[in-house]
Amino acid sequence: MQERHIDRKRYFEEQAQTSEKYYLPYVKNVLGNLPTRVLEVGCGEGGNLLPFAERGCETVGVDIAALRIEQAHAFFAEKKQKGMFVASDIFQLKELAGRFPLILIHDVIEHIGEKSRFLSDMKCYLSAGGVIFVAFPAWQMPFGGHQQIARGKVISHLPFLHLLPVPIYQWILKQSGEEKGTIEELLSIKKTRCTIEMFRTVARQAGYQIVDQQLYLVNPHYEIKFGLSPRKLWKVIASIPYIRNFFSTSCFYVLRKASL
Incomplete structure:
Protein backbone atom coordinates (compact mmCIF):
# COMPACT_ATOMS: atom_id res chain seq x y z
CA MET A 1 0.00 0.00 0.00
CA GLN A 2 1.32 3.40 -0.92
CA GLU A 3 2.15 5.53 2.13
CA ARG A 4 -0.47 8.17 1.44
CA HIS A 5 -3.21 5.57 1.85
CA ILE A 6 -2.02 4.89 5.41
CA ASP A 7 -1.39 8.50 6.50
CA ARG A 8 -4.94 9.83 6.27
CA LYS A 9 -3.97 13.38 7.33
CA ARG A 10 -1.57 13.51 4.40
CA TYR A 11 -4.29 12.08 2.14
CA PHE A 12 -6.71 14.78 3.36
CA GLU A 13 -4.18 17.54 2.64
CA GLU A 14 -3.42 16.18 -0.82
CA GLN A 15 -7.09 15.92 -1.72
CA ALA A 16 -7.69 19.48 -0.49
CA GLN A 17 -4.85 20.85 -2.60
CA THR A 18 -6.06 19.09 -5.75
CA SER A 19 -9.62 20.20 -5.14
CA GLU A 20 -8.46 23.78 -4.59
CA LYS A 21 -6.44 23.87 -7.78
CA TYR A 22 -8.51 21.72 -10.14
CA TYR A 23 -11.92 20.41 -9.01
CA LEU A 24 -13.33 23.68 -7.69
CA PRO A 25 -12.09 25.79 -10.65
CA TYR A 26 -13.40 23.22 -13.12
CA VAL A 27 -16.88 23.28 -11.60
CA LYS A 28 -16.86 27.07 -11.34
CA ASN A 29 -15.73 27.43 -14.97
CA VAL A 30 -18.42 25.09 -16.29
CA LEU A 31 -21.21 26.67 -14.23
CA GLY A 32 -20.02 30.27 -14.36
CA ASN A 33 -20.32 30.56 -10.59
CA LEU A 34 -19.66 28.67 -7.38
CA PRO A 35 -22.76 27.18 -5.70
CA THR A 36 -23.24 28.14 -2.05
CA ARG A 37 -24.15 24.64 -0.88
CA VAL A 38 -22.23 21.45 -1.72
CA LEU A 39 -22.82 17.78 -0.93
CA GLU A 40 -20.13 15.13 -1.40
CA VAL A 41 -21.16 11.48 -1.49
CA GLY A 42 -18.33 9.18 -0.42
CA CYS A 43 -16.47 12.12 1.10
CA GLY A 44 -13.88 10.13 3.06
CA GLU A 45 -11.96 12.55 5.29
CA GLY A 46 -13.48 15.57 3.55
CA GLY A 47 -10.42 16.88 1.72
CA ASN A 48 -12.31 17.64 -1.48
CA LEU A 49 -14.78 19.80 0.45
CA LEU A 50 -12.25 21.94 2.32
CA PRO A 51 -11.68 24.54 -0.46
CA PHE A 52 -15.45 24.97 -0.81
CA ALA A 53 -15.81 25.52 2.94
CA GLU A 54 -12.96 28.04 2.89
CA ARG A 55 -14.97 30.06 0.36
CA GLY A 56 -18.01 30.14 2.59
CA CYS A 57 -19.96 27.31 1.00
CA GLU A 58 -22.21 25.21 3.21
CA THR A 59 -20.57 21.79 2.94
CA VAL A 60 -22.09 18.40 3.73
CA GLY A 61 -20.15 15.15 3.46
CA VAL A 62 -21.62 11.66 3.64
CA ASP A 63 -19.67 8.42 3.86
CA ILE A 64 -20.58 4.94 5.12
CA ALA A 65 -17.21 4.63 6.89
CA ALA A 66 -17.63 6.03 10.41
CA LEU A 67 -13.86 6.34 10.94
CA ARG A 68 -13.51 8.56 7.88
CA ILE A 69 -16.29 10.80 9.15
CA GLU A 70 -14.58 11.11 12.53
CA GLN A 71 -11.39 12.11 10.74
CA ALA A 72 -13.30 14.65 8.62
CA HIS A 73 -14.64 16.33 11.77
CA ALA A 74 -11.14 16.41 13.27
CA PHE A 75 -9.38 17.72 10.17
CA PHE A 76 -11.98 20.43 9.55
CA ALA A 77 -11.73 21.49 13.19
CA GLU A 78 -7.95 21.80 12.81
CA LYS A 79 -8.52 24.07 9.81
CA LYS A 80 -11.16 26.04 11.75
CA GLN A 81 -13.73 25.37 9.04
CA LYS A 82 -17.36 24.39 9.30
CA GLY A 83 -18.70 21.25 7.72
CA MET A 84 -21.48 18.79 8.37
CA PHE A 85 -20.34 15.16 8.12
CA VAL A 86 -22.58 12.12 8.45
CA ALA A 87 -21.73 8.41 8.57
CA SER A 88 -24.61 6.91 6.61
CA ASP A 89 -25.89 5.54 3.35
CA ILE A 90 -26.84 8.74 1.48
CA PHE A 91 -30.22 7.28 0.53
CA GLN A 92 -31.17 7.05 4.20
CA LEU A 93 -30.89 10.84 4.56
CA LYS A 94 -34.18 11.94 3.07
CA GLU A 95 -34.00 15.23 4.97
CA LEU A 96 -31.28 16.36 2.55
CA ALA A 97 -33.53 16.00 -0.50
CA GLY A 98 -33.74 18.97 -2.86
CA ARG A 99 -31.10 21.04 -1.09
CA PHE A 100 -27.99 20.99 -3.25
CA PRO A 101 -27.06 22.96 -6.37
CA LEU A 102 -23.84 20.93 -6.51
CA ILE A 103 -23.10 17.30 -5.64
CA LEU A 104 -19.60 15.83 -5.80
CA ILE A 105 -19.12 12.13 -6.58
CA HIS A 106 -15.37 11.66 -6.75
CA ASP A 107 -13.76 8.23 -7.18
CA VAL A 108 -17.00 6.57 -6.13
CA ILE A 109 -18.94 5.54 -9.23
CA GLU A 110 -16.41 2.80 -10.09
CA HIS A 111 -17.29 1.12 -6.78
CA ILE A 112 -21.04 1.08 -7.45
CA GLY A 113 -22.71 -1.97 -8.95
CA GLU A 114 -26.06 -0.54 -10.04
CA LYS A 115 -24.73 2.70 -11.48
CA SER A 116 -27.85 3.76 -13.36
CA ARG A 117 -30.05 3.32 -10.30
CA PHE A 118 -27.51 5.11 -8.08
CA LEU A 119 -27.35 8.14 -10.37
CA SER A 120 -31.11 8.17 -10.85
CA ASP A 121 -31.71 8.15 -7.09
CA MET A 122 -29.18 10.98 -6.62
CA LYS A 123 -31.45 13.34 -8.55
CA CYS A 124 -33.71 13.82 -5.54
CA TYR A 125 -30.88 15.58 -3.67
CA LEU A 126 -30.39 18.22 -6.36
CA SER A 127 -32.04 21.60 -6.08
CA ALA A 128 -33.64 23.15 -9.18
CA GLY A 129 -31.01 23.48 -11.90
CA GLY A 130 -28.43 21.65 -9.80
CA VAL A 131 -25.55 19.63 -11.22
CA ILE A 132 -23.43 16.63 -10.28
CA PHE A 133 -19.65 16.59 -10.70
CA VAL A 134 -18.43 13.03 -11.24
CA ALA A 135 -14.77 12.02 -11.49
CA PHE A 136 -13.42 8.51 -11.93
CA PRO A 137 -10.47 6.63 -13.43
CA ALA A 138 -11.26 4.82 -16.68
CA TRP A 139 -11.11 1.07 -16.02
CA GLN A 140 -8.40 0.19 -18.55
CA MET A 141 -5.98 2.91 -17.52
CA PRO A 142 -2.77 1.67 -15.79
CA PHE A 143 -4.16 1.86 -12.25
CA GLY A 144 -7.89 1.68 -12.99
CA GLY A 145 -8.22 -1.29 -10.64
CA HIS A 146 -7.04 0.72 -7.60
CA ARG A 193 -15.50 -1.17 -12.96
CA CYS A 194 -16.42 1.87 -14.96
CA THR A 195 -15.43 2.68 -18.53
CA ILE A 196 -16.14 5.97 -20.27
CA GLU A 197 -18.68 4.36 -22.58
CA MET A 198 -20.41 2.66 -19.66
CA PHE A 199 -20.62 5.90 -17.70
CA ARG A 200 -22.04 7.90 -20.60
CA THR A 201 -24.66 5.19 -21.17
CA VAL A 202 -25.78 4.91 -17.54
CA ALA A 203 -25.88 8.71 -17.19
CA ARG A 204 -28.35 8.91 -20.06
CA GLN A 205 -30.33 5.95 -18.71
CA ALA A 206 -30.57 7.71 -15.33
CA GLY A 207 -32.08 10.80 -16.95
CA TYR A 208 -29.13 13.17 -17.20
CA GLN A 209 -27.62 15.26 -19.91
CA ILE A 210 -23.84 15.59 -20.02
CA VAL A 211 -23.02 19.28 -19.61
CA ASP A 212 -19.27 18.83 -19.89
CA GLN A 213 -16.62 16.13 -20.25
CA GLN A 214 -12.87 16.42 -19.68
CA LEU A 215 -10.52 13.46 -19.97
CA TYR A 216 -7.01 13.59 -18.57
CA LEU A 217 -3.91 11.79 -19.78
CA VAL A 218 -2.20 12.87 -16.54
CA ASN A 219 -4.60 13.01 -13.59
CA PRO A 220 -4.58 16.44 -11.89
CA HIS A 221 -4.08 14.64 -8.58
CA TYR A 222 -0.76 13.27 -9.86
CA GLU A 223 0.72 16.74 -9.46
CA ILE A 224 0.67 16.55 -5.67
CA LYS A 225 1.23 12.78 -5.57
CA PHE A 226 4.06 12.42 -8.06
CA GLY A 227 5.11 15.91 -9.13
CA LEU A 228 3.65 15.41 -12.63
CA SER A 229 2.01 18.28 -14.47
CA PRO A 230 -1.64 17.54 -15.36
CA ARG A 231 -2.25 17.03 -19.04
CA LYS A 232 -5.56 16.77 -20.84
CA LEU A 233 -6.03 13.86 -23.20
CA TRP A 234 -5.48 14.72 -26.85
CA LYS A 235 -8.79 15.48 -28.55
CA VAL A 236 -8.25 12.89 -31.28
CA ILE A 237 -7.69 10.09 -28.75
CA ALA A 238 -10.48 11.39 -26.51
CA SER A 239 -12.91 10.99 -29.40
CA ILE A 240 -12.13 7.30 -29.99
CA PRO A 241 -14.41 5.00 -27.96
CA TYR A 242 -12.74 2.20 -25.99
CA ILE A 243 -9.20 3.21 -26.99
CA ARG A 244 -9.48 6.37 -24.87
CA ASN A 245 -10.01 4.27 -21.74
CA PHE A 246 -6.38 3.12 -21.79
CA PHE A 247 -5.17 6.72 -21.69
CA SER A 248 -7.69 8.40 -19.37
CA THR A 249 -6.29 8.44 -15.85
CA SER A 250 -9.15 10.68 -14.73
CA CYS A 251 -12.51 11.51 -16.29
CA PHE A 252 -14.39 14.67 -15.27
CA TYR A 253 -18.12 15.00 -15.96
CA VAL A 254 -20.79 17.53 -15.09
CA LEU A 255 -24.34 16.19 -15.27
CA ARG A 256 -27.68 17.96 -15.13
CA LYS A 257 -31.16 16.45 -15.09
CA ALA A 258 -32.33 16.09 -18.66
CA SER A 259 -35.31 18.14 -19.81
CA LEU A 260 -38.49 16.17 -20.37
Missing part, protein backbone atom coordinates in the same frame (compact mmCIF):
# COMPACT_ATOMS: atom_id res chain seq x y z
CA GLN A 147 -4.25 -1.78 -7.06
CA GLN A 148 -2.39 1.02 -5.29
CA ILE A 149 -4.34 0.08 -2.14
CA ALA A 150 -2.53 -3.29 -2.03
CA ARG A 151 0.01 -3.61 0.78
CA GLY A 152 2.72 -5.20 -1.34
CA LYS A 153 5.09 -2.60 -2.79
CA VAL A 154 5.40 -4.42 -6.09
CA ILE A 155 1.68 -5.07 -6.51
CA SER A 156 0.68 -1.53 -5.53
CA HIS A 157 2.97 -0.07 -8.21
CA LEU A 158 2.28 -2.57 -11.00
CA PRO A 159 0.29 -1.06 -13.90
CA PHE A 160 -2.43 -2.93 -15.80
CA LEU A 161 -2.38 -5.82 -13.31
CA HIS A 162 -6.16 -5.51 -12.87
CA LEU A 163 -6.77 -6.35 -16.53
CA LEU A 164 -5.69 -9.95 -16.06
CA PRO A 165 -8.42 -12.64 -15.96
CA VAL A 166 -9.96 -13.00 -12.49
CA PRO A 167 -8.37 -16.39 -11.62
CA ILE A 168 -4.87 -15.18 -12.51
CA TYR A 169 -5.38 -11.81 -10.82
CA GLN A 170 -6.67 -13.45 -7.65
CA TRP A 171 -3.81 -15.98 -7.63
CA ILE A 172 -1.18 -13.26 -7.94
CA LEU A 173 -2.76 -11.28 -5.10
CA LYS A 174 -2.82 -14.34 -2.86
CA GLN A 175 0.74 -15.33 -3.70
CA SER A 176 1.85 -11.79 -2.91
CA GLY A 177 0.45 -12.11 0.59
CA GLU A 178 -2.39 -9.64 0.28
CA GLU A 179 -5.00 -9.77 3.04
CA LYS A 180 -8.36 -11.36 2.34
CA GLY A 181 -10.19 -8.05 2.72
CA THR A 182 -7.90 -6.31 0.25
CA ILE A 183 -8.29 -9.10 -2.30
CA GLU A 184 -12.06 -8.99 -1.96
CA GLU A 185 -12.07 -5.21 -2.43
CA LEU A 186 -9.87 -5.38 -5.52
CA LEU A 187 -12.00 -8.13 -7.06
CA SER A 188 -15.12 -6.13 -6.23
CA ILE A 189 -13.71 -3.13 -8.11
CA LYS A 190 -12.94 -5.41 -11.05
CA LYS A 191 -16.62 -6.40 -11.03
CA THR A 192 -18.03 -2.88 -10.68
Whole structure:
Protein backbone atom coordinates (compact mmCIF):
# COMPACT_ATOMS: atom_id res chain seq x y z
CA MET A 1 0.00 0.00 0.00
CA GLN A 2 1.32 3.40 -0.92
CA GLU A 3 2.15 5.53 2.13
CA ARG A 4 -0.47 8.17 1.44
CA HIS A 5 -3.21 5.57 1.85
CA ILE A 6 -2.02 4.89 5.41
CA ASP A 7 -1.39 8.50 6.50
CA ARG A 8 -4.94 9.83 6.27
CA LYS A 9 -3.97 13.38 7.33
CA ARG A 10 -1.57 13.51 4.40
CA TYR A 11 -4.29 12.08 2.14
CA PHE A 12 -6.71 14.78 3.36
CA GLU A 13 -4.18 17.54 2.64
CA GLU A 14 -3.42 16.18 -0.82
CA GLN A 15 -7.09 15.92 -1.72
CA ALA A 16 -7.69 19.48 -0.49
CA GLN A 17 -4.85 20.85 -2.60
CA THR A 18 -6.06 19.09 -5.75
CA SER A 19 -9.62 20.20 -5.14
CA GLU A 20 -8.46 23.78 -4.59
CA LYS A 21 -6.44 23.87 -7.78
CA TYR A 22 -8.51 21.72 -10.14
CA TYR A 23 -11.92 20.41 -9.01
CA LEU A 24 -13.33 23.68 -7.69
CA PRO A 25 -12.09 25.79 -10.65
CA TYR A 26 -13.40 23.22 -13.12
CA VAL A 27 -16.88 23.28 -11.60
CA LYS A 28 -16.86 27.07 -11.34
CA ASN A 29 -15.73 27.43 -14.97
CA VAL A 30 -18.42 25.09 -16.29
CA LEU A 31 -21.21 26.67 -14.23
CA GLY A 32 -20.02 30.27 -14.36
CA ASN A 33 -20.32 30.56 -10.59
CA LEU A 34 -19.66 28.67 -7.38
CA PRO A 35 -22.76 27.18 -5.70
CA THR A 36 -23.24 28.14 -2.05
CA ARG A 37 -24.15 24.64 -0.88
CA VAL A 38 -22.23 21.45 -1.72
CA LEU A 39 -22.82 17.78 -0.93
CA GLU A 40 -20.13 15.13 -1.40
CA VAL A 41 -21.16 11.48 -1.49
CA GLY A 42 -18.33 9.18 -0.42
CA CYS A 43 -16.47 12.12 1.10
CA GLY A 44 -13.88 10.13 3.06
CA GLU A 45 -11.96 12.55 5.29
CA GLY A 46 -13.48 15.57 3.55
CA GLY A 47 -10.42 16.88 1.72
CA ASN A 48 -12.31 17.64 -1.48
CA LEU A 49 -14.78 19.80 0.45
CA LEU A 50 -12.25 21.94 2.32
CA PRO A 51 -11.68 24.54 -0.46
CA PHE A 52 -15.45 24.97 -0.81
CA ALA A 53 -15.81 25.52 2.94
CA GLU A 54 -12.96 28.04 2.89
CA ARG A 55 -14.97 30.06 0.36
CA GLY A 56 -18.01 30.14 2.59
CA CYS A 57 -19.96 27.31 1.00
CA GLU A 58 -22.21 25.21 3.21
CA THR A 59 -20.57 21.79 2.94
CA VAL A 60 -22.09 18.40 3.73
CA GLY A 61 -20.15 15.15 3.46
CA VAL A 62 -21.62 11.66 3.64
CA ASP A 63 -19.67 8.42 3.86
CA ILE A 64 -20.58 4.94 5.12
CA ALA A 65 -17.21 4.63 6.89
CA ALA A 66 -17.63 6.03 10.41
CA LEU A 67 -13.86 6.34 10.94
CA ARG A 68 -13.51 8.56 7.88
CA ILE A 69 -16.29 10.80 9.15
CA GLU A 70 -14.58 11.11 12.53
CA GLN A 71 -11.39 12.11 10.74
CA ALA A 72 -13.30 14.65 8.62
CA HIS A 73 -14.64 16.33 11.77
CA ALA A 74 -11.14 16.41 13.27
CA PHE A 75 -9.38 17.72 10.17
CA PHE A 76 -11.98 20.43 9.55
CA ALA A 77 -11.73 21.49 13.19
CA GLU A 78 -7.95 21.80 12.81
CA LYS A 79 -8.52 24.07 9.81
CA LYS A 80 -11.16 26.04 11.75
CA GLN A 81 -13.73 25.37 9.04
CA LYS A 82 -17.36 24.39 9.30
CA GLY A 83 -18.70 21.25 7.72
CA MET A 84 -21.48 18.79 8.37
CA PHE A 85 -20.34 15.16 8.12
CA VAL A 86 -22.58 12.12 8.45
CA ALA A 87 -21.73 8.41 8.57
CA SER A 88 -24.61 6.91 6.61
CA ASP A 89 -25.89 5.54 3.35
CA ILE A 90 -26.84 8.74 1.48
CA PHE A 91 -30.22 7.28 0.53
CA GLN A 92 -31.17 7.05 4.20
CA LEU A 93 -30.89 10.84 4.56
CA LYS A 94 -34.18 11.94 3.07
CA GLU A 95 -34.00 15.23 4.97
CA LEU A 96 -31.28 16.36 2.55
CA ALA A 97 -33.53 16.00 -0.50
CA GLY A 98 -33.74 18.97 -2.86
CA ARG A 99 -31.10 21.04 -1.09
CA PHE A 100 -27.99 20.99 -3.25
CA PRO A 101 -27.06 22.96 -6.37
CA LEU A 102 -23.84 20.93 -6.51
CA ILE A 103 -23.10 17.30 -5.64
CA LEU A 104 -19.60 15.83 -5.80
CA ILE A 105 -19.12 12.13 -6.58
CA HIS A 106 -15.37 11.66 -6.75
CA ASP A 107 -13.76 8.23 -7.18
CA VAL A 108 -17.00 6.57 -6.13
CA ILE A 109 -18.94 5.54 -9.23
CA GLU A 110 -16.41 2.80 -10.09
CA HIS A 111 -17.29 1.12 -6.78
CA ILE A 112 -21.04 1.08 -7.45
CA GLY A 113 -22.71 -1.97 -8.95
CA GLU A 114 -26.06 -0.54 -10.04
CA LYS A 115 -24.73 2.70 -11.48
CA SER A 116 -27.85 3.76 -13.36
CA ARG A 117 -30.05 3.32 -10.30
CA PHE A 118 -27.51 5.11 -8.08
CA LEU A 119 -27.35 8.14 -10.37
CA SER A 120 -31.11 8.17 -10.85
CA ASP A 121 -31.71 8.15 -7.09
CA MET A 122 -29.18 10.98 -6.62
CA LYS A 123 -31.45 13.34 -8.55
CA CYS A 124 -33.71 13.82 -5.54
CA TYR A 125 -30.88 15.58 -3.67
CA LEU A 126 -30.39 18.22 -6.36
CA SER A 127 -32.04 21.60 -6.08
CA ALA A 128 -33.64 23.15 -9.18
CA GLY A 129 -31.01 23.48 -11.90
CA GLY A 130 -28.43 21.65 -9.80
CA VAL A 131 -25.55 19.63 -11.22
CA ILE A 132 -23.43 16.63 -10.28
CA PHE A 133 -19.65 16.59 -10.70
CA VAL A 134 -18.43 13.03 -11.24
CA ALA A 135 -14.77 12.02 -11.49
CA PHE A 136 -13.42 8.51 -11.93
CA PRO A 137 -10.47 6.63 -13.43
CA ALA A 138 -11.26 4.82 -16.68
CA TRP A 139 -11.11 1.07 -16.02
CA GLN A 140 -8.40 0.19 -18.55
CA MET A 141 -5.98 2.91 -17.52
CA PRO A 142 -2.77 1.67 -15.79
CA PHE A 143 -4.16 1.86 -12.25
CA GLY A 144 -7.89 1.68 -12.99
CA GLY A 145 -8.22 -1.29 -10.64
CA HIS A 146 -7.04 0.72 -7.60
CA GLN A 147 -4.25 -1.78 -7.06
CA GLN A 148 -2.39 1.02 -5.29
CA ILE A 149 -4.34 0.08 -2.14
CA ALA A 150 -2.53 -3.29 -2.03
CA ARG A 151 0.01 -3.61 0.78
CA GLY A 152 2.72 -5.20 -1.34
CA LYS A 153 5.09 -2.60 -2.79
CA VAL A 154 5.40 -4.42 -6.09
CA ILE A 155 1.68 -5.07 -6.51
CA SER A 156 0.68 -1.53 -5.53
CA HIS A 157 2.97 -0.07 -8.21
CA LEU A 158 2.28 -2.57 -11.00
CA PRO A 159 0.29 -1.06 -13.90
CA PHE A 160 -2.43 -2.93 -15.80
CA LEU A 161 -2.38 -5.82 -13.31
CA HIS A 162 -6.16 -5.51 -12.87
CA LEU A 163 -6.77 -6.35 -16.53
CA LEU A 164 -5.69 -9.95 -16.06
CA PRO A 165 -8.42 -12.64 -15.96
CA VAL A 166 -9.96 -13.00 -12.49
CA PRO A 167 -8.37 -16.39 -11.62
CA ILE A 168 -4.87 -15.18 -12.51
CA TYR A 169 -5.38 -11.81 -10.82
CA GLN A 170 -6.67 -13.45 -7.65
CA TRP A 171 -3.81 -15.98 -7.63
CA ILE A 172 -1.18 -13.26 -7.94
CA LEU A 173 -2.76 -11.28 -5.10
CA LYS A 174 -2.82 -14.34 -2.86
CA GLN A 175 0.74 -15.33 -3.70
CA SER A 176 1.85 -11.79 -2.91
CA GLY A 177 0.45 -12.11 0.59
CA GLU A 178 -2.39 -9.64 0.28
CA GLU A 179 -5.00 -9.77 3.04
CA LYS A 180 -8.36 -11.36 2.34
CA GLY A 181 -10.19 -8.05 2.72
CA THR A 182 -7.90 -6.31 0.25
CA ILE A 183 -8.29 -9.10 -2.30
CA GLU A 184 -12.06 -8.99 -1.96
CA GLU A 185 -12.07 -5.21 -2.43
CA LEU A 186 -9.87 -5.38 -5.52
CA LEU A 187 -12.00 -8.13 -7.06
CA SER A 188 -15.12 -6.13 -6.23
CA ILE A 189 -13.71 -3.13 -8.11
CA LYS A 190 -12.94 -5.41 -11.05
CA LYS A 191 -16.62 -6.40 -11.03
CA THR A 192 -18.03 -2.88 -10.68
CA ARG A 193 -15.50 -1.17 -12.96
CA CYS A 194 -16.42 1.87 -14.96
CA THR A 195 -15.43 2.68 -18.53
CA ILE A 196 -16.14 5.97 -20.27
CA GLU A 197 -18.68 4.36 -22.58
CA MET A 198 -20.41 2.66 -19.66
CA PHE A 199 -20.62 5.90 -17.70
CA ARG A 200 -22.04 7.90 -20.60
CA THR A 201 -24.66 5.19 -21.17
CA VAL A 202 -25.78 4.91 -17.54
CA ALA A 203 -25.88 8.71 -17.19
CA ARG A 204 -28.35 8.91 -20.06
CA GLN A 205 -30.33 5.95 -18.71
CA ALA A 206 -30.57 7.71 -15.33
CA GLY A 207 -32.08 10.80 -16.95
CA TYR A 208 -29.13 13.17 -17.20
CA GLN A 209 -27.62 15.26 -19.91
CA ILE A 210 -23.84 15.59 -20.02
CA VAL A 211 -23.02 19.28 -19.61
CA ASP A 212 -19.27 18.83 -19.89
CA GLN A 213 -16.62 16.13 -20.25
CA GLN A 214 -12.87 16.42 -19.68
CA LEU A 215 -10.52 13.46 -19.97
CA TYR A 216 -7.01 13.59 -18.57
CA LEU A 217 -3.91 11.79 -19.78
CA VAL A 218 -2.20 12.87 -16.54
CA ASN A 219 -4.60 13.01 -13.59
CA PRO A 220 -4.58 16.44 -11.89
CA HIS A 221 -4.08 14.64 -8.58
CA TYR A 222 -0.76 13.27 -9.86
CA GLU A 223 0.72 16.74 -9.46
CA ILE A 224 0.67 16.55 -5.67
CA LYS A 225 1.23 12.78 -5.57
CA PHE A 226 4.06 12.42 -8.06
CA GLY A 227 5.11 15.91 -9.13
CA LEU A 228 3.65 15.41 -12.63
CA SER A 229 2.01 18.28 -14.47
CA PRO A 230 -1.64 17.54 -15.36
CA ARG A 231 -2.25 17.03 -19.04
CA LYS A 232 -5.56 16.77 -20.84
CA LEU A 233 -6.03 13.86 -23.20
CA TRP A 234 -5.48 14.72 -26.85
CA LYS A 235 -8.79 15.48 -28.55
CA VAL A 236 -8.25 12.89 -31.28
CA ILE A 237 -7.69 10.09 -28.75
CA ALA A 238 -10.48 11.39 -26.51
CA SER A 239 -12.91 10.99 -29.40
CA ILE A 240 -12.13 7.30 -29.99
CA PRO A 241 -14.41 5.00 -27.96
CA TYR A 242 -12.74 2.20 -25.99
CA ILE A 243 -9.20 3.21 -26.99
CA ARG A 244 -9.48 6.37 -24.87
CA ASN A 245 -10.01 4.27 -21.74
CA PHE A 246 -6.38 3.12 -21.79
CA PHE A 247 -5.17 6.72 -21.69
CA SER A 248 -7.69 8.40 -19.37
CA THR A 249 -6.29 8.44 -15.85
CA SER A 250 -9.15 10.68 -14.73
CA CYS A 251 -12.51 11.51 -16.29
CA PHE A 252 -14.39 14.67 -15.27
CA TYR A 253 -18.12 15.00 -15.96
CA VAL A 254 -20.79 17.53 -15.09
CA LEU A 255 -24.34 16.19 -15.27
CA ARG A 256 -27.68 17.96 -15.13
CA LYS A 257 -31.16 16.45 -15.09
CA ALA A 258 -32.33 16.09 -18.66
CA SER A 259 -35.31 18.14 -19.81
CA LEU A 260 -38.49 16.17 -20.37
